[in-house]
Amino acid sequence: MKLFKIRGGVHPDDRKRLASEQPIETLPLPDLLHIPLQQHIGAPASPAVRRGQRVAKGELLAHGQGVISAPVHAPTSGRIMGVGQYPAHHASGLSVPTITLKPDGEDRWADHIQGVEDPFALAPEEIAARVAAAGIVGLGGATFPSAVKLDLRKRYAVHTLVINGAECEPYLTCDDRLMRERAESVIDGIRLMARALGVSRIVIGIEDNKPEAQAAMAVAASIDPDIRIARLPTRYPMGSEKHLVQTLTGRETPARGLTADIGVVVHNPATAFAVHEALRLGHPLVARVVTVSGGAIARPANVRVPLGTRVQDLIAHCGGFKDEPARLISGGPMMGQPLPSTRVPMVKGSNGVLALTAAEINGGTPRPCIRCAGCVQACPCGLVPLEMVAHIRAGDLEGAVKRGLMDCIGCGSCAYVCPGHIPLVQYLNHAKGEMAARGRAKQKQTETKRLAEQRTARMEAIKRAKREQMEQRKREMAARKKAEAAAAAQQATAAEPVAAETEA
């Protein structure tokens, strides 16, 4: 298959070897699970259980609210300990609404859980509806509710389903292992997604540092002539949706657009696997495969983890720390989030937990920019990070926006290559956050202004109405007076002839 070149990108040490040969293990049930209500982009789910309630595995814990949302299900059977606040799987570590579940150890599925005999006989809408009900979100890390993406054919002319098996972040191997070990299930899920989307073109892109995954997927895909497997060059950020689609089709997604604008919908292999389980077995999304790795982890592994498991339980399963971790990260080292503590729970979007040593991070003290243009060469979006950051440092956020700040995908290639160790991403993120806050403030301001204007207009209208009423009344009074005067005059003139007559 012909591939197209994308610009920029970097070649970080891949360090996948740490975990890539570790088969997927299943984590023994921890003694407590903390399941946040929001594990997806969009509106948070609203709780459907009470404290003390007993639940079976797969039972609904919280329903999705609104168009872009996803329900949350019980990862195992047990008793609800509370619906309260617990530290989030997020850099801030702030507490968020979370359901705490105490497993009873039986791991018993709810009675209603059952799969569909022949899911390919289902209508496309029905597949999407079941995916929605199973709480499946994009498992590559972005956590966009998958069913919404499976419904895109309603608004876009979708012709191709692309499966993002690039997995370009260093260390991460969970998709690699899943494709190697469960290729048939993944392919089944992919075909179901293609059916929901109504497309017959399916391209699975896999970076060429995963030959085993390519081979396994090729064997499993041989049942469907519509599926093609593309060997992608290993280059970060190949897994960026728009860049992947460009590599495969040569088409660039217009700025501010979606890949659906050029007819392509992208899903992740782990999402496909979840779709397979949801349709064939009726299992909602209650567990996922996570790569636990990094130089500070005693035994790097790929583990299938019940959602809500605390990071500390997962790390303990992997032998704990053998070295002092300088950073604990959720996701890959390039775009992952630092985790403030090992207490936080695993969520649908967490594809990796990395404990990195200081040596692996290879940090340095920031030095002045020498305009080496390394960041310009590395940027896959054609931006000039050094210039944007100079503007941000000078407080000129508008200048940064004018130079494409909002087109930045935050991949971190620029900061990775910067010889001056300048935290470029931090500056860019700060500016993006500030612009978003300004946007909200401005929106609020215009809203306030609009309301004030409406009020003024209303008052004016009332005043005008009153004035008009007054004038109307005045006019009426004047008219009445006039009429009376006229009537009086008429009476007088009418009386006159009489008088005249009488005179005559």
Added chain:
Amino acid sequence: MPIETPAAQCGPFAHDTVGIPRTMGLVMLALVPATLFGLWQFGWPAIWLFLATLAGALLAEILSLWFAGKPIRPDLSDGTALLTGWLLAMTLPPWAPWWIGVVGALLAIVVAKQVFGGVGQNLFNPAMVARVALLIAFPLEMTSFVAPTPLFSAEAPGLVESLAITFGGQGFDAFSGATVLGQVRTELGQGETLATILPDLYAPLSGAVGTVAGSLGETSALLLLLGGLFLLYKRVITWHIPVALLGTIAVLAALMHLIDPEHYAGPLYHLVSGATLLGAFFIATDPVTSPVSARGQLLFGAGCGLLIYVIRTWAGYPEGVAFAVLLMNACAPLIDHYVKPRIYGRDRRGQPLEYANDVETSR
């Protein structure tokens, strides 16, 4: 057993192994062959001048930082001041008195670098600012060149004698002369034709190897080319500036030579003489003072090449690299303003691309 890790900070949590000191170190490493050749060929006076210039640069950096109240160690250890001194020394007449090197280094570091705000802030290439200032202020000292007298050869001055040349203020009239570029200029001005001048002065081979009169580190075109290729291989520089610069000179020289071979020398002459190769690989590629985008760099390199050729051929100075680079340094911000990479998903004017939705993609 919950552990707490340091306060939130965003990624990436991996970093390439490059650093500014390493980059500067690689550039200096690339300069080593040409420098050693120059030092060998011009003997002890050149060695003293070289050391005096480096010491001057380091001293100037320390003094400037100290006066500015900045920490000295991080800036001094990044290697930028040392490299500036080194590059300046490469462009000096090898037997120039010590104070030429030291004054030049002071000019480069204090006037051209630190007053702009230090590393990364200067608009002009410090070494070239210093060289041009010296050329204007001390034309005699800056244009007195010696014929090569390799170390340990019969004509070479000894250790003591060379101390007198560099530090003692003794002239060396017996040896002084001009470079090939200067000589050719003068004689062309006197109405001679290239056919009569060149064969006496210039053999492409010695020009390439470097056994000719010239600045301390500029004579060996081949060794400079070797260093340049090393920098390309190590990805310290990209090909854009050198190729555009050398290509422009070569094309212009070829064109003019075709039109009037009597008065215009061919491409090879221009490529191997003077500071062309040093300029193409080590001077014009200075990241701080050149544009950041690939297309901008092509434009910048071509501009340097054009100016070098024009200055050498028609202007008042035989050597054009320093002037050309400085003039283009002044244009670099303008180039960066107008020539930017195309943003993903947008056209060159910054408007979002047209939506194109059809199934026609490669099979």
